Amino acid sequence: MNIPNTHDDFCQLWANNQQHLIAPYLNGQSQFIPHLLPELAVKIPTAQIAYLLERKLGQATFYQAINPNNTVDSPVKSLTDGQWLKTVNMVGINVRTIQSFWNVVKYSLTLPASQSSIHLLPIWECGVVASLYGMAGWNINPEFYDAELASYYPHLDTVEKQLKVVVNILHALGKTVGMDVIPHTDRYSEIALANPQYFEWLQRKEFEILNHEENLHLKVQERIFEFLQKVGASVNIPYPDNVQAFFDNTQISESDRILVLFGQKKDLWGRNGRRNQFISYLFEEGYEPVPATMAPPYRGLAVDPHDEAKTVDEDGRVWRDYVIAKPQAMSRVFGPLGRFKLHEAKNNNADWEIDFEKPRVEVWEYVANRYLSFALDFNFDFMRGDMSHVQMRPEGTPENPDLYYDIHKYIKHFIRQHKPSFGYFAESFLAPPNEMAYGVEEEHLEGSDTDSTLGDLQSMVVGSPRFIAEFARYHELAQTRSFAPNFTIMTADKDDPRFDEFYLKGNELRLFMALFLTDMPSYMSLGYEQRDPHPVPAPNENYTKLYVFQLDEGPKATHGPYIWGKNGTLFHNLEQIKVISDQLMPKIIHQKIHWLISPSAENQHKVIAWKIEGLGNYVFLANLDIEQDITAIELKGALIGTELKNIFSTFASPLQNVTQSNGVFIVNSLLAGECKIFEL
Known part of the structure; x- marks a missing residue:
């Protein structure tokens, strides 16, 4: 079968070959439905999805999952802490862009096994401008109710029941699921x-x-x-x-x-x-x-x-x-x-000064109990801490922070008493000291018992000096700190016209690095797979960020549903990366990488190369220069063997094996932004 390279051809392929495309997924040859645009996946009728899931999971597991009175075990239930977040590949979903919780299941059928975690942006009723991050109450947002699902399964007649079975099914499919924890309303x-x-x-x-x-x-x-x-x-x-x-x-x-x-x-x-x-x-x-x-x-x-x-x-x-x-x-x-008011004030708040020695314990317990109930009722595996970068103590992070140092820390430990594997993924950007938070942000994250943090690579042009320097720093932090920064590709609450310049080129490179840097986590948002390059701003309906709220007028207004990109070439290229990642990941998952050419914080070169030794030995190369080809790349170091077998390239350049000469492997060239994989 010829793999399409345009949006229209992918649509036509699915329309004419659905059963043929679904077969590899059902028989285990593929971990996701190949060549299926996410845009089309979320439109698959419930009856067809139910048939697929029953075939994939088996009748007993599927019927257990589709009953909201049951709880399907999480893939991480047996673990004793949230350290698994330090290497997981996560996808963030603004449910409003796909209308319902049930459509999260449909979308998940396009994700490779290597992207094994799903973060749901806030799921509660909204207040002013319908902002997802402005909770109006503790009720689950009724706009995420799926009428078609309720019609097909009449027992799923509330949004709460639907969310429960969605998490059940995602767990049965091997995905972990997380919720937002928000310190405000x-x-x-x-x-x-x-x-x-x-x-x-x-x-x-x-x-x-x-x-x-x-x-x-x-x-x-x-x-x-x-x-x-x-x-x-x-x-x-x-x-x-x-x-x-x-x-x-x-x-x-x-x-x-x-x-x-x-x-x-x-x-x-x-x-x-x-x-x-x-x-x-x-x-x-x-x-x-x-x-x-x-x-x-x-x-x-x-x-x-x-x-x-x-x-x-x-x-x-x-x-x-x-x-x-x-x-x-x-x-x-x-x-x-x-x-939430977490501490008392000094001097009757005359100078707006907080007394950090006087936590308002009742408030901490109230907030933690509320989030605990959601973690238990819906069996969430982790929390994404909104505004985790907030650290208000002018003197910085104390030497030995207690539980009342940070509300996210408190909630994480509160929930872990009932769910030991529950993890904490922080929204922080690893900014310089005293910029986004008082003191050193890395110290704050450690003091908050963070497992992983978002970082800010999504806000940089791939291959720019800043991108390379920050990536080098993030990878070092992952090895030396108690938390791991994410290799963040794009976030659902930052996909807006201000960020267009970061996604004009190098998008294959982002996903390649995210998946094959196996000793650090990654984060990608729904919509990235088809995102069009926008040299000039597109209409607002093309950006997931602008569905975090609902405005009818003004520069952030949207009119109608989210519009998926039509970038068939990007979807084609990213799918090839997903396929090879699922082939290799069982052999290399969680393994440390060994640099052959480490990133240059001083911008002396733009090629990086690393080796992963697991059940197989592989070498990965990436040209971080998205404008220029690079030639004659020398690979030295602990490479045992006489030949590197080229098994993958992100572009259609010919695959060329490389032989050793005088203890050195020389790769002839890498195209601008190209990535390659070699097997030893």
């Missing part, structure tokens, strides 16, 4: 309004912050309870008749308090309407949760007086953005988000 989330004591509050009038004292939440509680007395409970259940008892979780459960305040879970429209009434009542007096911030100095807010910092919502409320009063280079304020 939408600023007026159900969580914040039902638990004002768990958040920090301020009071604003026009351009002035009138009050940001330590216990301002008590006045907010009074205001909420006062309005409740005016409008009455949403449901007819008893509740305490005074404000102190109403917000006391020993007097009334949070779930009952949410029922009283907002109404039944199934009535999303009604709950949002009630929540909006409470927001208006608080807004009249200027009460707002203190917004989440990023980067030093973190604290000390002021109202932004500029006209462009004003927003008038559909109810006529005038909102103002905030700024850091004494900002540094990376200082940011996220107005729509409110962070």
Whole structure:
């Protein structure tokens, strides 16, 4: 069969040869369905997917998985810690781009076995601008419900049941699955309004912050309870008749308090309407949760007086953005988000100073218990810590950080008491000291007991001096630190027009390095496989980042569903890498690499070469120069044998074996951005 090289030809191949293409997957010759565009995979009817899975997994396993009352064991269940994250190849999925949890299963059929982990971007109900990272409550997002699945399997009639069976099936297919852990919510989330004591509050009038004292939440509680007395409970259940008892979780459960305040879970429209009434009542007096911030100095807010910092919502409320009063280079304020208040303040918060010696234990336990319930209910294997780079102590990371040093650390250890193999994948960018966090970020990650971290290779042009230097540093960190930086290809929350320049060339090179650098982890987002190069910005619907929220107007607005790229050539080339990775990975997985030509942090050369010894011995070469061919590459060192057998190239150049001469192997040439594999 001729393998297509254009988008239209791949579509035609699938339309005319579905059974022929599926056969290698069902009989075990391929670990994924070959030549199937992800764009087409997510459109496969549920009946066909059910047939495929029953054939692939066996009837007993499939029917166990499709029952939400069952829990299919994770591939990492028997492990005793989360260190497996240090070498895993992960794929991140913004579920909104493919509409439903069920479509994650369909998409997974295009992933090789070597990409064995799936990270689901936030899965909860959303607040302002429907941002995935602005949780409105602890309910699973109903927009990810699949009506076709429920029609075919009537017992899967809730989004929660569907998510459970999706994780079951992914586990049965050998994939691990992770969730986001977010240290903040939408600023007026159900969580914040039902638990004002768990958040920090301020009071604003026009351009002035009138009050940001330590216990301002008590006045907010009074205001909420006062309005409740005016409008009455949403449901007819008893509740305490005074404000102190109403917000006391020993007097009334949070779930009952949410029922009283907002109404039944199934009535999303009604709950949002009630929540909006409470927001208006608080807004009249200027009460707002203190917004989440990023980067030093973190604290000390002021109202932004500029006209462009004003927003008038559909109810006529005038909102103002905030700024850091004494900002540094990376200082940011996220107005729509409110962070959990994890520590007490000093001097009644007069100077916005946090007392890190006084953790608010009840808040830590509350947040950890909530995420524990999701880890157990849906059998998640790891957490991706949102904004893991936040480190607010001006003196940097303590020498011996305790559990209350970092909320992600606390949650990881809390969950590991029940799931020992549970891992922590941090969102941090390994920035210079005191840029994104106080102190040294690597020390912060170790102090937080991070297993792996995102890094920032996705924000660099392949082969640029910065890319090569940072890659060299990341690989060294993976060998010398207790965490491992990812070789990150692209992330689902950073795929937007600002990043177009990084993906014009070298995309095959990114995946090759990600999969065959077996002693460090990697991360890729859905959509990369077909992504078009954008020399100029494409319409917003072509970027996964712009589906993290939902805007109808403005520069970030989208109109209609996510549009997959039409880059058939890239899909063809990446698929060849996936095929060879599945062939070799059982022989080399988790093995340390041995540099033959190490990356040059000083940019002295742009070829790298490494050897992996496992059940077979292989040599990997990559030309990091995406503009120039390189000739006469000398391979020296511990290469035993007289011949290197060329078994793979990322491009269609002829495969040429290399023979040894005077203890040196000389590879004649590598095309710009080309990668090759040799077998010893």
